[in-house]
Amino acid sequence: GNSVTQMEGPVTLSEEAFLTINCTYTATGYPSLFWYVQYPGEGLQLLLKATKADDKGSNKGFEATYRKETTSFHLEKGSVQVSDSAVYFCALSGQTGANNLFFGTGTRLTVIP
């Protein structure tokens, strides 16, 4: 079946520190992979995506590379800001036309000045 395992939090970093949030997955076929972000009191926003192996998704300084050989999609950012404080969810969808997303449990990031 499909599942996502995400690095447990919470994660606390100082501003300008390097961020890595680990995500590994189990899936049948060739899933698409996503990172969603949830700011306090808000819904989920799509942060970045990758639809096939070796694709790199990037947005707002965040990056993640779809690694089929290690079934991973780790989120990275070179220099975090206080405004990046949020909960980050790794997710996968099934093959083309898949009907739903499978989410990890989320990782709460707090960035302190």
Add this chain to the structure above:
Amino acid sequence: DTGVSQNPRHKITKRGQNVTFRCDPISEHNRLYWYRQTLGQGPEFLTYFQNEAQLEKSRLLSDRFSAERPKGSFSTLEIQRTEQGDSAMYLCASSLAEAANYGYTFGSGTRLTVV
């Protein structure tokens, strides 16, 4: 377009009461999804519609839950005889069917508290 809109934002209800939530998707999106998110967990799929047809329901969707999308536009999710375990954030999302594999647009959710 203002994105996916959900109402109400918060709902407090007594155990045993019925509640109904509404979701207005992005107007050109033909797919609409409902998810449930409990504290400290990721969202879990409940059901989805393509146009007005409900095409899939999760095992999480007990017979106390019913969802409709009567004209293929907005959708409602009703919970009958609410229980404390129903307390959660209920999220709605929408997408184009042909772009579903590229991610969804989520609303801000309806937070339900059953007391």
